[in-house]
Amino acid sequence: MKKVIATLVLTSFAGTVVAQQGLKPEEMIKFRKAGYSFMAWNMGKIKANLEGTYNKEQVIAAANVVAATANSGMGALFATGTEKDVGGQATRVKPEFFKEQDKVRELAMAYIKEANELQKVAATGDAAAVKVQFGKTGESCKACHDKYRKD
Amino acid sequence: MKKVIATLVLTSFAGTVVAQQGLKPEEMIKFRKAGYSFMAWNMGKIKANLEGTYNKEQVIAAANVVAATANSGMGALFATGTEKDVGGQATRVKPEFFKEQDKVRELAMAYIKEANELQKVAATGDAAAVKVQFGKTGESCKACHDKYRKD
Numbered sequence: 246m247k248k249v250i251a252t253l254v255l256t257s258f259a260g261t262v263v264a265q266q267g268l269k270p271e272e273m274i275k276f277r278k279a280g281y282s283f284m285a286w287n288m289g290k291i292k293a294n295l296e297g298t299y300n301k302e303q304v305i306a307a308a309n310v311v312a313a314t315a316n317s318g319m320g321a322l323f324a325t326g327t328e329k330d331v332g333g334q335a336t337r338v339k340p341e342f343f344k345e346q347d348k349v350r351e352l353a354m355a356y357i358k359e360a361n362e363l364q365k366v367a368a369t370g371d372a373a374a375v376k377v378q379f380g381k382t383g384e385s386c387k388a389c390h391d392k393y394r395k396d
Numbered sequence: 397m398k399k400v401i402a403t404l405v406l407t408s409f410a411g412t413v414v415a416q417q418g419l420k421p422e423e424m425i426k427f428r429k430a431g432y433s434f435m436a437w438n439m440g441k442i443k444a445n446l447e448g449t450y451n452k453e454q455v456i457a458a459a460n461v462v463a464a465t466a467n468s469g470m471g472a473l474f475a476t477g478t479e480k481d482v483g484g485q486a487t488r489v490k491p492e493f494f495k496e497q498d499k500v501r502e503l504a505m506a507y508i509k510e511a512n513e514l515q516k517v518a519a520t521g522d523a524a525a526v527k528v529q530f531g532k533t534g535e536s537c538k539a540c541h542d543k544y545r546k547d
Contacts, residue, residue, distance in 0.1 A: 266444045276437040282430035287468060293417045309464040316457050317438060 270324070271332025277322035278334075284314045288386075291367075291379050301370040308360075308367035308375075311382065315360035320353065342393040349393070356385040421475070422483030428473035429485075435465045439537075442518075442530050452521040459511075459518035459526075462533065466511035471504065493544040500544070507536040 268276070287307040294304050328343050330336060342349055359382040366378040419427070438458040445455050479494050481487060493500055510533040517529040 266440050276434060279430040279433035279437070283427060283434050283465070286427040286430070286473075289417050290469075303469065306464070306467050306469060309460075310468050313457070313460040313464040314434070317461050318441075318454065318457060322437075 268322075269332060270326035271334040273322040273324060273327045274331065274334040274336050277319055277327075278336075280314050280317065280319055280322075284311055287311055288379075288383065291363075291375070295372065295376050295379060299372045301367075304370075304372075304375060305367045308364045312360045312364035315357045337395040339393050339395055349389075352385070352389045352392070356382075356389065359385040419473075420483060421477035422485040424473040424475060424478045425482065425485040425487050428470055428478075429487075431465050431468065431470055431473075435462055438462055439530075439534065442514075442526070446523065446527050446530060450523045452518075455521075455526060456518045459515045463511045463515035466508045488546040490544045490546055500540075503536070503540045503543070507533075507540065510536040 287310040290307040291304050291311075294300055294307075323338070323343070325343075327336065328338070328340055359378070363375070363378045363382045366374045438461040441458040442455050442462075445451055445458075474489070474494070476494075478487065479489070479491055510529070514526070514529045514533045517525045
């Protein structure tokens with residue numbers, strides 16, 4: 246029951262409850278790390294476009310990944326049992342993350358909002374506006390990392 | 397020069413040339429594995445919806461990840477130097493993948509087409525149509541796995 250409640254609360258980030266896939270804790274950790282890692286590649290591409298030659302289509306494609314990832318209901322991958330290294334999967338999430346759900350939800354909602362805005366701004370092709378929104382999106386990532394990610 | 401050509405050819409999957417991020421081969425392998433892994437979670441969610449209670453919003457969110465991933469220009473992550481395990485990153489891509497670029501492009505384009513169609517069909521909320529298109533998308537993944545992925 247505790248697990249179900251944690252899952253429901255955390256998945257409310259994205260407004261959906263993830264169907265039961267019967268994932269093991271180590272699979273959840275693997276998938277969430279994969280999501281953040283792939284998103285990091287896409288954030289890096291946007292950064293490279295802003296610092297070099299701006300390719301509108303590439304920035305749109307990257308921003309679509311960032312937004313889709315933000316809206317994918319990743320909260321479900323932080324269920325009970327994933328607070329610590331398990332089954333060969335290491336996690337850098339601090340234990341407080343699992344105890345401060347109001348704060349976590351606030352940070353998650355802020356990140357989803359900025360990622361959605363980044364997707365919208367990218368579609369316009371306005372590099373200056375993308376630069377501003379890219380900064381805000383990065384800040385929303387960092388807010389959670391600073392508070393809940395071990396270095 | 398060889399690396400640049402390989403990158404250009406492979407990135408033509410997605411119609412974009414990825415900005416130079418100066419990634420190491422092991423970083424490319426890490427990112428491509430992350431992309432496929434996170435996509436697998438999202439394909440798994442669609443499957444769970446089709447086999448259990450269908451949640452339209454969750455399927456849309458998952459299909460958005462699949463399509464965004466397909467269109468993200470992952471071909472750039474298969475540059476020269478990533479044909480084999482490097483820097484602690486193992487790869488299951490067969491060597492032939494790097495030599496048969498016409499076939500690889502054909503499979504990649506088919507996968508992008510099916511993923512984009514899945515995104516469109518998911519938006520309609522028609523579970524029966526999603527089931528058909530989910531099958532086609534899975535087949536397009538499998539076509540490449542069967543030919544170019546080591547088990």
